[in-house]
Amino acid sequence: MRVNLDDLEAWYTDGGRVEVFRYRGTPFTGIVEKYYKSGILPTDLEYVDGYQEGWHRSYHENGQLAIEENLHNNEVIDGTYKEYDESGNLIFEI
Secondary structure, X not given: OEEEHHHOEEEEEHXXXXXXXXXXXXXXXXXXXXXXXXXXXXXXXXXXXOEXXXXXXXXXXXXXXXXXXXXXXXXXXXXXXXXXXOOXXXXXXX
């Protein structure tokens, strides 16, 4: 399932430290998208049971990949974070 980020409801667990998302009252599983006014997809995130789980990709307004990272339970997995400039060149990674 794919939904717009604006259609999700954030709620918190673990004493308010962990943000979890619901869609129509149920923890969300699927892909969340958000778009620039130009129609370019600036970000897409994978969720499982409301938690960021899987790939998160953000894009520059020209459509080039800006950030890519893999997450597990809302935490970035070591060695997966990468940043790119507007020409698509890798400029930073952890």
